Amino acid sequence: MLKETVFKSFDSKEQLEQQLAQRIADALQAAIDTRGKASLVVSGGATPIGLFDKLSRKVLDWSEVFITLADERWVDTDSADSNEHLVRQHLLQHFAASAKFRGLKNMFATAEAGVAMTTEQLANIPRPFDVVVLGMGNDGHTCSWFPSAPAAELQQALTTDALLCAVHPQAAPHARITLSRNAIMSSRQIYLHLVGQQKLDVYHQALVSDNVNEMPIRAILSQHKTPVDVYWAA
Numbered sequence: 001m002l003k004e005t006v007f008k009s010f011d012s013k014e015q016l017e018q019q020l021a022q023r024i025a026d027a028l029q030a031a032i033d034t035r036g037k038a039s040l041v042v043s044g045g046a047t048p049i050g051l052f053d054k055l056s057r058k059v060l061d062w063s064e065v066f067i068t069l070a071d072e073r074w075v076d077t078d079s080a081d082s083n084e085h086l087v088r089q090h091l092l093q094h095f096a097a098s099a100k101f102r103g104l105k106n107m108f109a110t111a112e113a114g115v116a117m118t119t120e121q122l123a124n125i126p127r128p129f130d131v132v133v134l135g136m137g138n139d140g141h142t143c144s145w146f147p148s149a150p151a152a153e154l155q156q157a158l159t160t161d162a163l164l165c166a167v168h169p170q171a172a173p174h175a176r177i178t179l180s181r182n183a184i185m186s187s188r189q190i191y192l193h194l195v196g197q198q199k200l201d202v203y204h205q206a207l208v209s210d211n212v213n214e215m216p217i218r219a220i221l222s223q224h225k226t227p228v229d230v231y232w233a234a
Protein backbone atom coordinates (compact mmCIF):
# COMPACT_ATOMS: atom_id res chain seq x y z
CA MET A 1 0.00 0.00 0.00
CA LEU A 2 1.50 3.33 -1.02
CA LYS A 3 1.83 6.13 1.49
CA GLU A 4 -0.53 9.01 0.79
CA THR A 5 1.46 11.78 -0.79
CA VAL A 6 0.35 15.38 -0.94
CA PHE A 7 -0.52 16.15 -4.58
CA LYS A 8 -0.82 19.80 -5.59
CA SER A 9 -2.01 20.70 -9.06
CA PHE A 10 -1.43 24.10 -10.71
CA ASP A 11 -2.84 25.69 -13.85
CA SER A 12 0.53 27.03 -14.91
CA LYS A 13 4.17 26.23 -14.27
CA GLU A 14 4.70 29.86 -13.14
CA GLN A 15 2.12 29.49 -10.36
CA LEU A 16 3.73 26.24 -9.29
CA GLU A 17 7.18 27.81 -9.28
CA GLN A 18 6.02 30.79 -7.23
CA GLN A 19 4.41 28.65 -4.56
CA LEU A 20 7.16 26.06 -4.41
CA ALA A 21 9.88 28.74 -4.27
CA GLN A 22 8.09 30.33 -1.33
CA ARG A 23 7.68 26.99 0.47
CA ILE A 24 11.37 26.20 0.03
CA ALA A 25 12.49 29.68 1.11
CA ASP A 26 10.30 29.48 4.24
CA ALA A 27 11.64 26.03 5.12
CA LEU A 28 15.26 27.12 4.66
CA GLN A 29 14.78 30.23 6.80
CA ALA A 30 12.97 28.18 9.48
CA ALA A 31 15.88 25.73 9.53
CA ILE A 32 18.35 28.61 9.94
CA ASP A 33 16.25 30.12 12.73
CA THR A 34 16.15 26.76 14.53
CA ARG A 35 19.54 25.19 13.81
CA GLY A 36 21.65 28.07 12.48
CA LYS A 37 22.07 26.58 9.01
CA ALA A 38 20.07 24.86 6.29
CA SER A 39 20.56 22.38 3.46
CA LEU A 40 18.95 22.15 0.05
CA VAL A 41 19.34 19.38 -2.53
CA VAL A 42 18.25 20.18 -6.08
CA SER A 43 17.99 18.24 -9.33
CA GLY A 44 19.10 19.06 -12.83
CA GLY A 45 17.21 18.75 -16.07
CA ALA A 46 14.95 21.32 -17.70
CA THR A 47 12.09 21.37 -15.19
CA PRO A 48 13.64 23.39 -12.32
CA ILE A 49 15.04 26.35 -14.26
CA GLY A 50 12.11 28.72 -13.57
CA LEU A 51 11.95 27.54 -9.96
CA PHE A 52 15.68 28.26 -9.52
CA ASP A 53 15.24 31.76 -10.88
CA LYS A 54 12.38 32.56 -8.48
CA LEU A 55 14.09 30.94 -5.51
CA SER A 56 17.31 32.87 -6.13
CA ARG A 57 15.39 36.15 -5.62
CA LYS A 58 13.98 35.18 -2.21
CA VAL A 59 15.36 37.14 0.69
CA LEU A 60 16.81 34.86 3.38
CA ASP A 61 20.15 34.19 5.07
CA TRP A 62 21.59 32.45 2.01
CA SER A 63 25.10 32.49 3.48
CA GLU A 64 23.85 29.84 5.95
CA VAL A 65 22.38 27.63 3.20
CA PHE A 66 24.34 24.64 1.86
CA ILE A 67 23.23 23.53 -1.60
CA THR A 68 24.11 20.33 -3.40
CA LEU A 69 22.76 18.15 -6.21
CA ALA A 70 20.66 14.99 -6.21
CA ASP A 71 22.76 13.79 -9.12
CA GLU A 72 25.30 14.92 -11.68
CA ARG A 73 26.45 13.92 -15.13
CA TRP A 74 30.21 13.12 -15.18
CA VAL A 75 31.04 15.96 -17.59
CA ASP A 76 33.03 19.17 -17.18
CA THR A 77 31.24 21.63 -14.94
CA ASP A 78 31.21 24.23 -17.71
CA SER A 79 29.45 21.83 -20.08
CA ALA A 80 25.87 22.61 -21.05
CA ASP A 81 25.01 19.09 -19.80
CA SER A 82 26.38 19.75 -16.30
CA ASN A 83 23.85 20.12 -13.50
CA GLU A 84 26.39 22.23 -11.59
CA HIS A 85 26.54 24.59 -14.59
CA LEU A 86 22.73 24.82 -14.52
CA VAL A 87 22.70 25.59 -10.80
CA ARG A 88 25.43 28.21 -11.12
CA GLN A 89 23.58 29.90 -14.00
CA HIS A 90 20.08 29.85 -12.56
CA LEU A 91 20.12 29.31 -8.78
CA LEU A 92 23.39 30.76 -7.45
CA GLN A 93 22.36 34.24 -8.61
CA HIS A 94 20.80 37.32 -6.97
CA PHE A 95 20.43 36.80 -3.20
CA ALA A 96 21.26 33.07 -3.50
CA ALA A 97 24.74 33.90 -4.85
CA SER A 98 26.02 33.77 -1.26
CA ALA A 99 24.87 30.19 -0.64
CA LYS A 100 27.52 27.51 -0.05
CA PHE A 101 27.39 25.24 -3.08
CA ARG A 102 29.02 21.80 -3.13
CA GLY A 103 28.95 20.08 -6.53
CA LEU A 104 29.26 16.34 -7.13
CA LYS A 105 31.77 16.37 -10.01
CA ASN A 106 35.49 16.40 -9.25
CA MET A 107 38.74 15.94 -11.17
CA PHE A 108 38.74 12.14 -11.20
CA ALA A 109 38.39 10.60 -14.66
CA THR A 110 35.37 8.46 -13.81
CA ALA A 111 32.35 8.78 -11.55
CA GLU A 112 33.25 5.61 -9.67
CA ALA A 113 36.76 6.93 -8.95
CA GLY A 114 35.32 10.28 -7.84
CA VAL A 115 32.74 8.99 -5.36
CA ALA A 116 35.06 8.93 -2.32
CA MET A 117 36.28 12.51 -2.77
CA THR A 118 32.79 13.89 -3.36
CA THR A 119 31.57 12.04 -0.26
CA GLU A 120 34.25 13.88 1.75
CA GLN A 121 33.30 17.20 0.16
CA LEU A 122 29.70 16.76 1.26
CA ALA A 123 30.65 15.87 4.83
CA ASN A 124 29.75 19.25 6.34
CA ILE A 125 26.36 19.64 4.66
CA PRO A 126 23.70 19.62 7.40
CA ARG A 127 21.77 16.35 7.48
CA PRO A 128 19.01 15.38 7.46
CA PHE A 129 18.67 17.61 4.39
CA ASP A 130 16.05 20.27 5.06
CA VAL A 131 14.62 20.31 1.53
CA VAL A 132 15.12 17.98 -1.45
CA VAL A 133 13.66 18.84 -4.85
CA LEU A 134 13.47 15.90 -7.26
CA GLY A 135 12.46 15.62 -10.88
CA MET A 136 11.35 12.54 -12.76
CA GLY A 137 12.17 11.25 -16.23
CA ASN A 138 9.63 9.75 -18.58
CA ASP A 139 11.25 6.37 -17.98
CA GLY A 140 10.36 6.60 -14.27
CA HIS A 141 13.83 7.55 -13.02
CA THR A 142 14.55 10.10 -10.34
CA CYS A 143 18.02 11.23 -9.20
CA SER A 144 20.16 9.00 -11.49
CA TRP A 145 18.32 5.84 -10.52
CA PHE A 146 17.75 4.73 -14.10
CA PRO A 147 15.80 1.62 -15.06
CA SER A 148 18.30 1.26 -17.92
CA ALA A 149 21.32 1.12 -15.60
CA PRO A 150 23.03 -2.23 -15.00
CA ALA A 151 20.90 -4.08 -12.44
CA ALA A 152 23.71 -4.22 -9.86
CA GLU A 153 24.23 -0.44 -10.04
CA LEU A 154 20.55 0.33 -9.63
CA GLN A 155 20.31 -2.14 -6.77
CA GLN A 156 23.28 -0.46 -5.10
CA ALA A 157 21.80 3.03 -5.49
CA LEU A 158 18.52 1.87 -3.98
CA THR A 159 19.96 -0.08 -1.03
CA THR A 160 23.42 1.15 -0.02
CA ASP A 161 24.04 3.10 3.17
CA ALA A 162 26.72 5.06 1.28
CA LEU A 163 25.89 8.66 0.37
CA LEU A 164 26.78 8.42 -3.32
CA CYS A 165 27.01 5.89 -6.16
CA ALA A 166 28.23 5.82 -9.75
CA VAL A 167 25.64 4.86 -12.37
CA HIS A 168 25.96 4.15 -16.10
CA PRO A 169 22.50 4.42 -17.67
CA GLN A 170 22.24 2.75 -21.08
CA ALA A 171 19.33 4.85 -22.33
CA ALA A 172 20.62 8.28 -21.24
CA PRO A 173 23.84 10.13 -22.02
CA HIS A 174 26.84 10.32 -19.65
CA ALA A 175 27.99 8.38 -16.63
CA ARG A 176 26.42 9.77 -13.45
CA ILE A 177 27.06 10.23 -9.78
CA THR A 178 23.94 10.14 -7.65
CA LEU A 179 22.81 10.39 -4.08
CA SER A 180 21.61 7.00 -2.88
CA ARG A 181 18.04 6.29 -1.82
CA ASN A 182 19.09 6.19 1.83
CA ALA A 183 20.74 9.60 1.47
CA ILE A 184 17.59 11.07 -0.06
CA MET A 185 15.42 9.44 2.60
CA SER A 186 17.45 11.24 5.25
CA SER A 187 15.57 14.48 4.56
CA ARG A 188 12.92 16.52 6.32
CA GLN A 189 10.91 17.17 3.15
CA ILE A 190 10.99 15.95 -0.45
CA TYR A 191 9.26 17.81 -3.28
CA LEU A 192 8.66 16.01 -6.57
CA HIS A 193 8.44 18.72 -9.26
CA LEU A 194 6.58 17.65 -12.41
CA VAL A 195 5.38 19.63 -15.43
CA GLY A 196 3.23 18.38 -18.31
CA GLN A 197 0.72 15.63 -19.05
CA GLN A 198 3.36 13.04 -19.90
CA LYS A 199 4.97 13.37 -16.47
CA LEU A 200 1.55 13.03 -14.85
CA ASP A 201 0.88 9.85 -16.82
CA VAL A 202 4.24 8.39 -15.79
CA TYR A 203 3.57 9.34 -12.16
CA HIS A 204 0.22 7.51 -12.30
CA GLN A 205 1.91 4.48 -13.87
CA ALA A 206 4.44 4.51 -11.05
CA LEU A 207 1.71 4.56 -8.42
CA VAL A 208 0.25 1.30 -9.72
CA SER A 209 3.52 -0.37 -10.72
CA ASP A 210 4.79 -3.18 -8.52
CA ASN A 211 8.38 -3.01 -9.77
CA VAL A 212 10.82 -0.45 -8.39
CA ASN A 213 13.48 -1.57 -10.88
CA GLU A 214 11.22 -0.61 -13.79
CA MET A 215 9.94 2.53 -12.04
CA PRO A 216 12.68 3.71 -9.64
CA ILE A 217 10.61 6.76 -8.64
CA ARG A 218 8.66 4.23 -6.56
CA ALA A 219 11.61 4.17 -4.17
CA ILE A 220 10.42 7.64 -3.14
CA LEU A 221 6.69 7.13 -3.47
CA SER A 222 6.35 3.80 -1.68
CA GLN A 223 7.91 4.70 1.64
CA HIS A 224 6.59 5.89 4.97
CA LYS A 225 9.56 7.70 6.45
CA THR A 226 10.01 11.00 4.63
CA PRO A 227 7.19 13.31 3.52
CA VAL A 228 6.82 13.72 -0.25
CA ASP A 229 4.76 16.54 -1.77
CA VAL A 230 4.13 16.28 -5.50
CA TYR A 231 3.85 19.64 -7.29
CA TRP A 232 2.43 19.24 -10.78
CA ALA A 233 1.52 21.84 -13.41
CA ALA A 234 -0.13 21.25 -16.79
Ligand SMILES: O=C(O)[C@H](O)[C@@H](O)[C@H](O)[C@H](O)COP(=O)(O)O
Pocket residue numbers: 043044045046047048070071072073083134135136137141142143144
Ligand atom coordinates in the same frame (compact mmCIF):
# COMPACT_ATOMS: atom_id res chain seq x y z
O1 LIG B 1 20.50 15.12 -14.08
C1 LIG B 1 19.34 14.86 -14.29
O2 LIG B 1 18.92 14.57 -15.42
C2 LIG B 1 18.35 14.93 -13.18
O3 LIG B 1 18.67 15.31 -11.99
C3 LIG B 1 17.19 14.01 -13.41
O4 LIG B 1 16.86 13.14 -12.39
C4 LIG B 1 16.00 14.89 -13.81
O5 LIG B 1 15.38 15.41 -12.67
C5 LIG B 1 15.01 14.14 -14.66
O6 LIG B 1 15.68 13.52 -15.72
C6 LIG B 1 13.94 15.06 -15.22
O7 LIG B 1 14.54 15.89 -16.19
P1 LIG B 1 13.72 17.02 -16.94
O8 LIG B 1 13.36 18.03 -15.93
O9 LIG B 1 14.68 17.54 -17.97
O10 LIG B 1 12.53 16.35 -17.53
